[in-house]
Amino acid sequence: GDSVTQMEGPVTLSEEAFLTINCTYTATGYPSLFWYVQYPGEGLQLLLKATKADDKGSNKGFEATYRKETTSFHLEKGSVQVSDSAVYFCALSEEAGTALIFGKGTTLSVSS
Amino acid sequence: DTGVSQDPRHKITKRGQNVTFRCDPISEHNRLYWYRQTLGQGPEFLTYFQNEAQLEKSRLLSDRFSAERPKGSFSTLEIQRTEQGDSAMYLCASTGTGVYSYNEQFFGPGTRLTVL
Numbered sequence: 570g571d572s573v574t575q576m577e578g579p580v581t582l583s584e585e586a587f588l589t590i591n592c593t594y595t596a597t598g599y600p601s602l603f604w605y606v607q608y609p610g611e612g613l614q615l616l617l618k619a620t621k622a623d624d625k626g627s628n629k630g631f632e633a634t635y636r637k638e639t640t641s642f643h644l645e646k647g648s649v650q651v652s653d654s655a656v657y658f659c660a661l662s663e664e665a666g667t668a669l670i671f672g673k674g675t676t677l678s679v680s681s
Numbered sequence: 682d683t684g685v686s687q688d689p690r691h692k693i694t695k696r697g698q699n700v701t702f703r704c705d706p707i708s709e710h711n712r713l714y715w716y717r718q719t720l721g722q723g724p725e726f727l728t729y730f731q732n733e734a735q736l737e738k739s740r741l742l743s744d745r746f747s748a749e750r751p752k753g754s755f756s757t758l759e760i761q762r763t764e765q766g767d768s769a770m771y772l773c774a775s776t777g778t779g780v781y782s783y784n785e786q787f788f789g790p791g792t793r794l795t796v797l
Contacts, residue, residue, distance in 0.1 A: 573723075601784055612685075613724070613772070613788040620784060658723050666712055666776060666783030668737065671723030 571596045575659045575672035582649055582679050590644040590675045592633075592659035600661040602626075602635050602642040603669065607656045616644075616657070620665075649679045683707060685789035687773050693795045694763055701759045702792045706775030713756050714786060715748055716772040717741065724772055730756060763796045770794075 576591040594600065604616040604626070617626030622637035631646045642659060659672040686705045694700050706713045712731050716724035727746070728738045732753035742748075745763075750756040760767055770793050774786040 603784075605788075612790045613774075615785050615787075618784055660723070662784075668714070668726035668729065668739070669716075669724070669774075669786060670726065673721065673723050 571600065571661060571663060571670050573659050573661055573670055573672040575657075575675055577673075577675070578656075579676040579678055582677070584651055584679055584681050585648045586679075588644070588646040588649045588653075588677070590657055590659075590677070592642045592644065592672060594640050594642065594659075594661050596640075596661060596663060598663050599637075600663050601665065602633070603660040603662075604631070604633055604642070604644050605658040605660060605671075607658070607674075609655070613658070649677070651679050651681050653677060654679045685773055685775055685787050687771075687789040687792050689792060690790060691793045691795075693797065695797050696763060696765060698763055699759065699761045700763060700794065701757055702771055702794075703755060703757050704773030704775075704789060705755045706773070707777070707787055710775035710777035710787075711753070712776045712783070713750055714774040714776075715756070715758050716774065718770045718772055718791070719768075727758075760794075763794075765796045768794055768796045 572595045601620045603618045606616045617628040619626040619635035625634045656674045658674045660669045688703045714729040715727040718724040730750040745761045748758045770791040772791045773789045
């Protein structure tokens with residue numbers, strides 16, 4: 570079945586450092602790909618998405634590119650802030666509006 | 682606030698008891714989802730509805746679990762004869778047509794269940 574694998578955490582960075590969180594997927598079709606974020610004490614929020622190969626999703630300085638050839642959707646940010654400390658989840662859905670399949674999540678901790 | 686709401690936020694129960702959770706989706710969203718999240722894991726899909734019709738159920742949804750959305754608005758998730766392994770955060774999400782894209786599911790704050 571479909572699955573999502575993301576890098577183990579926690580990831581600990583200093584403010585203004587470059588961030589990469591790796592995500593790869595297994596799917597039978599052409600899924601849509603997502604990054605969700607969970608800030609401390611808050612619910613899951615959509616951070617960015619990409620619905621077809623080579624699409625780049627971006628939001629709040631974060632970017633991820635849908636790479637079909639490597640089945641990857643790595644999350645990047647050029648300069649992290651303390652306020653980016655959160656748990657990040659990579660996810661896919663085979664078809665719009667159907668179940669999301671999540672990775673295990675990566676905890677990011679940014680210190681000043 | 683017009684987001685997804687869930688009630689209760691926390692529930693502590695004894696093994697063997699029945700529990701029921703409620704989810705109120707964003708108004709006019711026609712799809713509603715239930716997920717379960719255990720510590721250190723990502724959310725796992727349980728079931729989803731389009732209006733009042735239950736369109737898909739995960740194999741994780743054992744016979745002790747039942748979900749309803751009787752009028753196509755709020756939904757309930759009932760767990761009968763709870764077990765300690767049911768302890769988790771139960772998340773609800775919704776999405777819909779019109780200005781809302783099916784590609785964005787909006788999540789509620791969750792109901793944390795602890796089975797003693």
